[in-house]
Amino acid sequence: MHDHKANDLDAFWMPFTANRQFKANPRMLVAAKDMHYTTSEGRQILDGTAGLWCCNAGHCRPKIVEAVQKQVAQMDYAPAFQMGHPIAFELANRLVDIAPEGMDHVFYTNSGSESVETALKIALAYHRARGEGQRTRLIGRERGYHGVNFGGISVGGIVTNRKNFGTLLAGVDHLPHTHLPENRFSKGQPEHGAHLADELERIVTLHGGDTIAAVIVEPMAGSTGVLLPPKGYLQRLRDITAKHGILLIFDEVITGFGRLGAPFAAQHYGVTPDLMTTAKGLTNGTIPMGAVLASGAVHDAFMNGPEHMIELFHGYTYSGNPIACAAGIATLDTYAEEGLFENAASLAPYWQEALHSLRDARHVIDIRNEGLIGAIELDPIAGEPTKRAFTAFLKAYEAGILIRTTGDIIAMSPPLMITKDQIDTLVGTLRDVLGKLD
């Protein structure tokens, strides 16, 4: 028997965490309400990141809390294989209602990573169902983040997430990322770089367009440090994929549910893909859930063969879990009743100017923004990449705000209920923190 103290921190191997640093100086959150967390010492922390880009409606919102409590008492679980329960269908219809025109079908998962695996598998199986089973290649993008499972890290483009995990999926190629130095300090979408989509033609020429199943990109890349699509880029990707019969997958795990001011980035940018992956804001982070949205054409390609046969051999024990569905419906209600997507859209110009006011702050080498998301890139300490931004994160937490860092980039994505005063607090605190950094 092990001799554990109640508060022993050793057993929990924390995800994407500097475990030794954390356990020497723990940062414990014990409660949350609206825009704030409460720490174990009783301090209030302004949430500048909507948890992990997921609590778009803010924390512990009454309608969501109530829906979950009610559902868990009424029916805790029901199988989704060969059985149904009404609210899974209701939520799917509600999602289709806010999705781009033509995205008519919903496949449930439990996370963004699972949504990505699901979308990649649907893309491969779709071509096979249509007699084009030679289309097996998948194209991702440098600096892309598509979760942590094998498909996702294979099409993803973040070296630390890939290099320790073997040879990954075969038959994957990558587009170049869209981060160009000439776009520094762009407000919203940058001017330069639409031509980077033409790299897909080069990949098509190399492999043969009819060997490629799908291209997956984040319409706006979040986890790699908020890299925006240059003007015209996404439309060019859409045109080239359509020309070669390649499916286009938008990974909307971060951009979905109002982050850019529209329900999805597809609508914000006016470009509709064939498949969309979602998670996070789907249930406001309350219960783990993801969903892949598919066009009618993709879905219908599977609907043949004998009627008693399963059309897609894929699914999870918790696909469409009733408690997650209840949270999802209440979340969509909260977004709509409180006009939170509209709030994000109308606050976006204020957010933009507030962030760009940090242009002259210490160590800042770039600022990027869109909707209610923003990044502040710092000059790295020579020979110690990531340390300056990580120190900023620790000091910001001490000063009462939660931010996120990736490399030497600070990213912020507050709940969509944020006010102008709270934006001022976030940005003002960050200015002080930057001013005190070595």
Ligand SMILES: Cc1ncc(COP(=O)(O)O)c(C=O)c1O
């Ligand atoms: C674009 C994108 N895809 C996938 C994921 C993975 O989601 P999860 O952590 O829920 O598996 C994330 C998470 O940040 C993401 O930003």
